[in-house]
Amino acid sequence: MEIKNLIRDIPDFPIPGVMFKDISPLLLNPKAMAYCQQTWLQAIGNQKIDKVIGVESRGFFFAPMLALALQAGFVPVRKPGKLPFATIEIAYDLEYGSNVLQMHTDAIQPGDKVLIHDDVLATGGTIDAVVKLVQQLGGEVVHVNFLLELTFLHANQKLQSIPYKSIVTY
Numbered sequence: 001m002e003i004k005n006l007i008r009d010i011p012d013f014p015i016p017g018v019m020f021k022d023i024s025p026l027l028l029n030p031k032a033m034a035y036c037q038q039t040w041l042q043a044i045g046n047q048k049i050d051k052v053i054g055v056e057s058r059g060f061f062f063a064p065m066l067a068l069a070l071q072a073g074f075v076p077v078r079k080p081g082k083l084p085f086a087t088i089e090i091a092y093d094l095e096y097g098s099n100v101l102q103m104h105t106d107a108i109q110p111g112d113k114v115l116i117h118d119d120v121l122a123t124g125g126t127i128d129a130v131v132k133l134v135q136q137l138g139g140e141v142v143h144v145n146f147l148l149e150l151t152f153l154h155a156n157q158k159l160q161s162i163p164y165k166s167i168v169t170y
Contacts, residue, residue, distance in 0.1 A: 001035045004168050021148050036167055037065055040145045043165035047142055050112040051075050055130055058119035075107040077130055092129035103133050110138030121146040124155030
């Protein structure tokens with residue numbers, strides 16, 4: 001299935017000079033969504049997963065589906081002020097600014113095997129921050145999934161030795 005055809009470019013969003021990859025058309029296509037889910041599950045193989053993290057906000061589209069398929073818990077990682085319980089947080093840099101992410105302090109238990117799902121691997125700042133949050137709580141990131149990867153930014157180097165799967169690359 002050609003997933004790339006279901007992703008449209010939106011120039012100058014959210015700021016001038018950024019070419020935003022809109023996945024809304026893909027989300028309208030159940031066959032494409034099923035294809036993505038199966039591709040990620042195959043990449044994980046028989047790896048035991050205790051928790052699946054979805055990174056705000058587009059990581060929330062697929063992460064709960066993956067968690068259900070893997071019989072794992074779902075953990076939302078959000079921007080400040082969105083989670084109601086005690087949180088840990090980390091600041092990180094984006095390709096067009098900086099941000100902070102938070103996770104509940106009880107979301108990951110020591111020894112948990114964690115799958116992280118995010119929509120785009122761009123500069124790697126977001127994924128690096130989420131890996132650090134998991135490690136801070138004693139979890140182990142065993143795999144990372146992305147829908148899109150901007151390979152020209154070479155962010156895969158920030159993943160160190162963590163296996164990952166991107167469905168579409170640019």
